[in-house]
Amino acid sequence: MVEDNIMVQQVLKGDRHAFQQLVERYQNYVFTVTSRVLRSREEAEEAAQDVFLKVYKQLGSFEQKSKFSTWLYTIAYRTAIDFARRKNPQAYSIEDDESYLQIEDEVRRTPVEDMQQQDIQEQLAEAIRQLKPVDASIITLFYLKEHTVKEVSEITGLTVTNVKTKLFRLRELLREQLSRQLQSEIEDLL
């Protein structure tokens, strides 16, 4: 497989086909980030398209100091957050340090029992979607392509300590939400 940076050079020389290859390579990753932040599939797809348009327009300014994927995810993260903010400006406080508790009341009221028929993976994806945009991005980015805390910090612009703290709290929150399903899975395994 041709390396990302070589393909970037080809795009800068006017090779649109190379850009299509980059889109095809990363579309699922970018769409996963946007769809975990934005609950509607249509919005997530529109945001993901915007991400690639921004990438194409800004490619000339990409200095290749970091990995292309890190740069791409930074744009994906910012675009998704902007979309979420535009959709509901009051509900999302990006700078709020207590965002680990910013799960919506509606979700808190929804009993986990309602989702028992669903597969645990679907429940997990749904639980992540119910998080605040920044939180949903952090947990998605951390597990997406096995990013390190440092990379997530680079992408989101948060400090490493902040990312670590948020990750800990978010995972505990998800564990509490899915406790029953996890327990039954463990019992099945034992």
Add this chain to the structure above:
Amino acid sequence: MTTHDELIWKHLDGACTPEEKERVEKLKKEDAAFRAALLERQRLDQELEEQPLEQPSLRFAKNVMERLPELYQRSIEPLVRPLWIKVFFGSLGALFLAYFIIVFQSLGQAAPQSQGPATRWADRFSDLFASLPPQTLSILAAVSLAYLGLVFLDRFLKRKWLKKA
């Protein structure tokens, strides 16, 4: 949340210090509650890692490509570097010039005149041409024509390809 929660996640992220690793091993052996807590988080961690990627619509890449603006100019490396084209045309020009000198000199030989250095050089050049076998000149002419043909074909195809792209 217990005091061990943070330690468990550090352990699962592979971020424990040697002392913490030792503590985890000890707790795993001695504390049943710790083992249960570890197992539960391990399961969640695994589920998170195995989360499938979301897939956009099948037309996604095409839609993106259709929305792309024309930002970057197509550029193709020429078949022959411009410097070599200049060298070639320069040499060809020099040859023609030399040929015309010879022609003029042979016309002027009809009238007797004193031989200057320029005329002597022209004579030598004329002798050089005369000593060349006729095939060599034909080959040189054929190579030059083929070269010219390729240069023009390259330029024509490049223009056509850029228009198409």
